Amino acid sequence: MKETFENRPIRNIIVIQLTKYGFKILFLDFILTSMRVLFLISLFCLCTAHAQNPIEKDSITQLDEVILLDALKKKNATGITPSEVISAKTFQNYSPVSMVSAINQIPGVFIFSGALNTNRITVRGIGARTLFGTDKLRMYYEDIPVTDGSGFSSIEQYDLENLSQIEIIKGPKGTSYGSNLGGAIILSPKEALGKSTNFSNNFTAGSFGLLKNNLSFNHYDGELRLGFQYGHMETDGYRQNSNFERDGMLLNASFQLNDKNKISLLANHIDFRAQIPSSLGATAFAEDPQQATFTWRVSQGFEDNNSTLVGLSYAHKFNEKFENSTSIFYNYLDKTEAAPFGILNEITKGFGFRTRFSGAFSLLEKNADYTFGAELFKDEYDWDRFKNLWEENNGNGSVKGEYVSRNKEFRSQWNAFGTLLLPFSSKFSAQFGLNINQTQYDYRDLFNSGAENKSADRNFKAILLPSLNLEYAFSENQIVYANLSRGFSNPTLEETLTPDGVVNPDIAQETGTNYELGTNLSLDEGRFTINLAIYQMNIKNLLVGERIDEDQFVGKNAGKTSHRGLEIGLNYTWTISENFQLSPFVNFTLTDHNFVEFVDKENDFSGNQLTGVPKQRRTAGIQLHLFENFYWNTTHSHVSEIPLTDASNLFSEPYTIFNTRMGYLKKLSEKFTIGVDFGINNVLDKVYAQSVLINTRGFGGGEPRYFYPGDKRNFYGSIRLGYKL
Template identity: 60%
Template sequence: MKYLFYALFLSVGFLSLGQETIEKDSITVLQEVIVSDTLTAKNSIGIVPSQIIGAKIFQNHSPVDLVNSINQVSGVYTLSGALNTNRITIRGVGARTPFGTDKLRLYYNNIPVTNGTGFSTIEAFDLENLTSVEIIKGPKATGFGTNLGGAIVLNTKRIRNRSTRLTNNTTIGSYGLFKNSLGFTHSDDTFHLTLQYGHTEIDGYRENNRFERDGLLLNSNFKLSQKSELGLLINHIDYTAQIASSISQSAFDEDPTQAAFTWKSAQGFESNNYTLIGLTHHYTINSWLKNTTSLFYTYLDHYEPRPFNILDEYTNGYGFRTLFSGKRNLAKKELSYTLGGELYKDEYTWETLDNLYEENNGNGSLEGEQISDNKEFRRQFNGFATLTYPFSNAFSAQIGININKTKYDFRDLFNTGTGNKNAERNFDVLLLPSLDLNYRVSSNGNLYANISRGYSNPSLEETLTPDGLINPDIKQETGTNYELGLTLGNTQKKLKFNMAIYRMDIKNLLVAERVGDDQFIGRNVGKTKHQGLDLDLSYSIPPIVKINLTPFISYTFSDHSFVNFVDDDNDFSGNPLTGVPKHRLNSGIQANFGNGFYINTVFQFVDEIPLTDANSLSSDSFSILNTKMGYRTLLFKDLTLGINFGINNIANTRYARSVLINARSFGGREPRYFYPGNDRNYYGGLRLSYPL
């Protein structure tokens, strides 16, 4: 708790969520950027508030640590079991998912990359390729899927000035960390190109924890005419990650570096080969109508030997997204509108095989006989429209509608003839309206309100019965969000204050019940109530002897609970929602000394997390303190040099960075709830940038 008091003292009244880097006279300098809820969100979503994380936020952390950057946003919490095992929750939505991220929609340069059952893999994208991340909390984003958790839009780098530049950034650190990112950028009046290659490898803090990734990004834009622009995006990631898995309380207390016994014996790992190809066309039709249309293809080849079996799967996905937007005068006011839709289809093929690692003389996993062979065709369509009208100089309103249609078509290719389990699930059409109101209370402040409907699709496991059949009774989760918020900021953008209170009622709660080592079934069991407060506050202190100080604080209060949840003979109604900390705090201070030297210190407090629906067990609360310092200067005539050094977990706290809720005990063993966080660790980097 002493760190909590330190952070409160350090940061009461302040919050800064970032800065951006621009090139000026060949020297990298820092400029302030708004990193907060704004009522004019990017990506044509009208007055819906969203949260923007700038590139400098990423640079305040290790380049392999996207999680801490996202966790600096109130209302958003990422649990990270390893670099390849992340679960993003927004306002408690997605906290009950056993593995991975679902119930939100992920976009990469406005191209949907969430798969057909709603799962998103943010670790498929390199942090150093991003210039910003936009987060829309809750189902407010009519044009981005209206998922209950919300939407996250990843944006890649694009330089604005006319230049050609070669950049290399190398980072080394604890646990054998080595990361190198080599980039080439070119920009002129009609053409922009970014080509980035990155390699990352790290042995990891725990046993059986090595991670190695190679990635290539090509992002280009061609200006075809004054009205037309064509963009090509290719993102390829190839990584192999060993899996230490979760461990029990006894193992966590004894030695948090150990892997789960069976995963270590099987030398479990996952290998992923992922490619995204997108073609985007921007066209200005006339003065009051524009269109952006994207065509895309995704491919994922996934191979994962687990102690209980070996999973071999691949997914082919494709689709399009189109958005028309414009403005017209109506009754002497400017009416804004959007109209569009997106179609995502994928073909998911997977098989499982026996894992004979116990018969392989200690050499790890070995393929045995085939256990299953399946294929599923998944299709999801979202149509959307919004109208925004300013009734006065101070008051404006936006109405929106999203139409969702989802279909699963399952094929059992292993059991043929009378044992065939082919099945189809055609979900009902969902109409999801939203209403946003915005009132300017002063020249520097806005009050906003939102009422919106959202949904979440069941995962693949949740749609199947224990016998592998499509469950015809499973329903989509639906919910209604109510939100009231206030944003304040002076014209110099030194002070930023953002506060939101919300309540979201979700019915047809989906519960993934674990019935085996790798077997889950889904059931709709009740209702949940998500309510809480998000608070972000920042202040950039006027320079003192050329020193710029920016203290900050971000606080999340989550009062989430089961309203009606009866599981067999157990009534959990009224219990706090499993997997969500009630209080969370991020705070710290960034100092820029004006001579190229900077230092950033970030403190994080996470409250205890209920681990069972009965609330009979919780994880311990923890506090983490990280710091990073660096220096930038100009060498010779054009060569820019940047060096940095960072320390994570300064106090060497033992903590669980991720948890597995409602863990079951099999074979008389303890249930495995915990993914240990790293101990005190160090990293340092060298960045060189040269104009060509």
Template identity: 55%
Template sequence: MQPMAYIKAPSIFVFLFFTFSFFAQEVQKDSVNQLDEIILIEDITIRNATGITPHSIINGQTFQKFNPIDITSAVNQIPGVYVLSGALNTNRITIRGVGARTPFGTDKLRMYFNGIPVTNGTGSSTIEAFDLENLGKIEVIKGPKGTAFGTNLGGAILLDTKDHEENQTKLTNSFTLGSYQMLKENLSFTHSEDNFNLSFSYNHFETDGYRQNNSFDRDGFLLNTNVDLSEKSKLGLLVNYIDYTAQIPSSLNQTDFDEDPTRAAGNWLAAQGFEANKYVLAGLYHTYEFNTSLKNTTSVFYTYLDHYEPRPFNILDEFTNGFGVRSQFKGMAGSFEYTFGGELYKDEYHWGTFRNLYRDNNGNGSLQGDRLSDNSEFRRQFNLFGTLTHTITTRFSAQLGLNLNKTNYNFQDLFNQGDANTSADRNFDAILLPSFGLQYLFAGGKLYANVSRGFSNPSLEETLTPDGVINPDIAQETGTNYELGGMSTLFNEHLFLDWSLYHMDINNLLVAQRVGEDQFIGRNAGETRHQGLELSARSVFELCKDLKVYPYLNYTFSNHSFVNFVDGDDDFSGNPLTGVPKHRISSGLDIKHTAGFQLNLTHQFVDEIPLTDANSLSSDSFNVFNAKLGYEAQLSNHFSLGLNVGANNLFDIRYAQSVLINAVGFGGALPRYFYPGNDRNFYGGVKLGYLF
């Protein structure tokens, strides 16, 4: 038995909950505003969610609890959101179980960076394109209730850069070293004056990785600037550039995972598989305030991705050009608050595959051979949206939202001629997606209810048959979400609780069935039911005048199942949804001293995950504990210093940080389900700041 693996979710939950209740009796009232993330941050951070739309936020105080390369652990603090990380470049974000069946990557949600859409034309998002040290906050709208942000079944993730500090010019450099030859540096310059703000940061990161064929090397920069053209008008420019090369160890079968999790999959190791990416996001945005009751923000943007990936089965060479415009109006009219606007996104995706002759390359890895395919796809999404929020009384509000989506795919086969050519067009019918919400405020908290309709488009693979032909029968997933939740304070405002209950039925379930090493087909296979409870609890108490302790717990209960799912001769109806743990906990203890010292102890429990639709195999549950000690000091009026050391996986357990569902073995090989998490590892960093 693995160390600490015997601890089960319910026992931890009960213990920590009563611990919070006991310690909360000692909380000082003047400490309340110092609480961070998710609950109270709502009162001190500008949010993007419109009107009374429920949302969750984590900010820089949460990011500082973890290694600066560990964006997944930060996001996993949010109940209902789970990031499965196969590697630094292989992350799959699921929200309330939506997206759990996606083989690789993140889809079925919308992602925005400073209000600019960064989800591509088929719904794929890559959070690894953004440096955690450049982010100021991450806001999550769970489920399709975010009318202004796409109404995808998974919801929306809104990434924002750090706020400019008024009338300051500052140079900051953070430098981190760690296990696996890890080195990370982030150099940033910020300048702010009355009508002009500028921030520029350069980041470099490299590591050999825990496993074979697991190195990662990244460089990037971020430019964010805005200028006040007048009292009513502001113009801004955002440019994010990332260039990285990451080796791919891929997943392991059960035997290799048990014997030596540092191994890479044999075929990926022989091919020395990797991916090389160049990613550019450029956006120009303008805000105009017509009067105190009406404001418009319009952005035009361009994205570019150049991706090259030698795999054992072939070599993929692709690039994507994306461009679009988003315009949103916000206003007030008496007791009504309204938002309306539109978003047009188009991209051109060009990809081809080549033979990989690594077996004939004398052990030197991948070697590009003859072309196997040459394709282009032109993808277009158009969203119109509007919300109307009415404050009926000082305590009671109602909100109505509508989103209209129209999606088109145009696929062009540039390789085959005549009857073998598979070019085709796929137009999805326009779909209208409503949302209705209620909110009631009471002394010390609020209650809310929401019902909303959402959808998910099929991915590129799901739109094609095994022969590469557009599948005319594939349909969009649709679902209706019902949610009840609230936020409240207990024990004379000393314990803070945030909770939600939800129920969502999804029809026309999209299933990507693997029929070859690099071949998936999609089909609509039935219906799933997503039900669950999400709970956040946090408190603060004083050990002495200069020392405060902040305990917190985030708990997710997922009761997700197939309602109707028949696959050939197999009927999986009633089985738990593949790829989703039933219980998940993120908890911790932050200890802060007025002298500048801070200790962060964090814990994550993940229950077993069903790996096959038949529920014949599951991953093991696990507990992972991390610790970080930091110190910050103002050395003079101009110089500041920060020091930190940390350790991850303190008890050195073996666990799967990500899994692949319904894995298939080819050529007599065992199916590979598991992506091992890192063993015990350490890091330390220095942060220097100079205020001009």
């Protein structure tokens, strides 16, 4: 009999009933196993705790960097806007190869990862219907937008080892960051800790021919802050035709001109080439998940990606209560994707500026804070399609044939925003926000002429996006909050076109309203933290992408969806002795996402579960620190079944994955430190689908290909050298 949450033994679950919202949380069968492991670890460590003395903390040692960086987490979200920040302590749970697992530890956020270069970020179900890539949210590197003009973001372009933290605003409540339905992701690069000059080099080797090296230099002397990172990674990959190679450089510099003025420079360059194994049908997935799809393997399908981001920022402090930060930026992307059915060349050139003023004024003997600003982004997107003559290339893979199409699109988007934070008392505050967005697409057909030319433009009316955040603090560490906000999502280029390739003037933006209640509680002198959120988001003009050919999609507005969910994060820090610390944690997501109204031709899917969204996700783990020079972190992640069709007649299999990582460091002198790490991914060697496609169709007599297999059990080890001037 298939095990369900209803027929599991009662000792393996904790049941929480929230009658008002109709939520029933059934989770934590991991707890019993964790307690047994915890007992054995505790017994071993308590028996050996007297054998060593604690080492002195040093800013270049790996474990102490984790502690310091975690304590220095900062929120970019304005005022009391709820957001979640993860940094070194979370990063240390997982391999340095990808940030996917670290982000997946956040309740309500899930990345479907088909490969290192194929990721789809979903936030509370938003973005789950996008087949390839991430849209419906805004992504920023520092204060610079890195989402393109059509709304797509590429998390795979950034190296986890170059980041100090990742902040996620879930839902449209981030007024200063675009008010997109999926929210915003803000990446922050590493910086020197205090006044110091440090060099470090981290070399990682592992299964599937993995080699990764990250060289880092960070300096701060009170005026000049300079950070430079260079990284190289290569791997053969678990599956056939899945080689991946990436080089990247990051320069992050700032100079404090005087007490009132600071100038900053951010430059990031990434060059990667990735083979594409593509998705598998159910039969191929069951027989051999390591195989690549036949046509992608024999054509040696790949993606070649070269991107550069440059931003210059200037900050000026007018007085103690009023300041401004302004950035100008330019990004460039040159991408080639060779698929069996054609070769796509893309060049995207974008530029823009962002300015934000912030200040305060006295109100009822308290300071009221405000921000206002604007963001303008323009880009030019050129894409050409060619025939792929791989069948005529004697088994040597893809080769470019004649033109199939030539296209250009000019895209522009601007946001104006403002917030006002009013402290009505020492405990109660309200923040009012308003974002105004306007988007325009100008499409040019450069291939056809005369009557066949399909050039057209699409202007969306300016949309007003208000938000309201309320916060009540019982104490400094015990806070409840509420949010009411409106958000939107633009259709992508392909969704604005009809099957004939003509711009559809009737396609509309998705819009939605978010309702949210939550708590941030810190108990037991800060050792125990509880984060809980209950939300409902109602979306209308749902954008539905229909696949009409193997490489062609069109969109339409097809109804309404309801996104309801519960998110829980529990963390406890247990200092058993001066030399021994345990930190268990549990993050849990329960969703109830459904089509409210969805009629597609003759099919009525109203009431069905939203496609591509698991009802439950759970991440739990134990972090152990011993004598400040040894750590051992073990995590597990559970994902429930996922509906693969709008009819809810086909589901993926649920899975549970265990990962573990441990490390040891040695201080060789006052200046030199060496550290080693070892990790295992998928400890129990589970066969599972790490990403899925929805509503896919079979072409050429083949079965529909829904599944991207996850990696089998694999190992990695790192050695880290640090030097402090």
